[in-house]
Amino acid sequence: MRIDILTLFPEMFVGPLTESIVKRGREKGLIDIQCHDIRDYTKNKHKKVDDYAFSGGAGMVMTIQPIADLIEKLKAEREYDEIIYVTPDGETLNQGIANRLSLKGNLMILCGHYKGVDQRIRDHYITKEISIGDFVLTGGELAAAVIVDSVIRLIPGVISDETSALTDSFQDGLLAPPVYTRPAEYNGWKVPDILLSGDEKKIEAWKEEQAYQRTKERRPDLLK
Template structure:
């Protein structure tokens, strides 16, 4: 997989891909992540990327020309399965969407800023619009990092135990059950006996029951879905 991210703030995206699972995935050659500085497409002496919106109103809008040029330059090098725009009014990101995107080959992510991008870019070039929740952030960079992390960890070979991803919250429409590790007795706080019984069918049943109960209490909307 290759992920290209277009951003006004490339340094903001350096850290998420420089540590832990994402770093190892890149080093193993399982994924390429390329950060592209939109500023080089800026116009005029000051590399302008934004302007006031037609019709008046507060806030600046990212201009058509730099965005078209940056996206078209990348498209000239390869075909993209998705060109994603991170925006609060996009489809809310979830695990099924991450699963689907993890099967793609080439993905481009555009990070918005200010009041957003000129609608013509969205109409002509963007294939998918994603939000990470019902709130507004200063820009799309952290959202792009969140989406990339969720996708990359699903690529075969990225996790040491690939079955781990299959038991994460939301994979089966439920929240994950509680988990425990050593010691079995810590200051009188004991691990449920079923987990140390060695009866794995019974353990599976217990975990499913716990997942159902946790979902019922914390996210009943998932059960409704």
């Protein structure tokens, strides 16, 4: 998979894209992630990439020219399955979206700033708009990193145990059941006997029931 990230602050991705699962996927050659500084493509002699909105009001808007030129350059090099704009008014990210994106070959992600990007970018280039929740961040970089991480961990070979991602919360519409590890008793706190029984059939039934009960208590909306 190839992911191109368009941003005003490429340095913000140094940590998220060079550690943990993402690092492993890159080292294995399973993913190629490139960050592009939008300022490098502006024709403004002062490297300015924002301007006042025609409608007036507070806040600046990212200008169309550098973004359009960068997108056109990348599109000339390869075809993209999705060109994603990270925005608070986009479709809320969920496991289903991450699953579908993980099956794609080439993705482009545009990170907004200020009051957002010129609407013409959204109208003519963007194929999918994604939000990570009903709140506003200073820019789209952190949200883009969340999207990238949620997608990459689903690519076969990135996680050592590929079945692990398939048992995550939300994969089957439920939250994951509680998990335990050694020691079986600590400070008098014991692991449920069923998990020590060795009876795989009963253990799976217990997990399913726990997942359902946890979802019912914490996220009943998922059961609708």
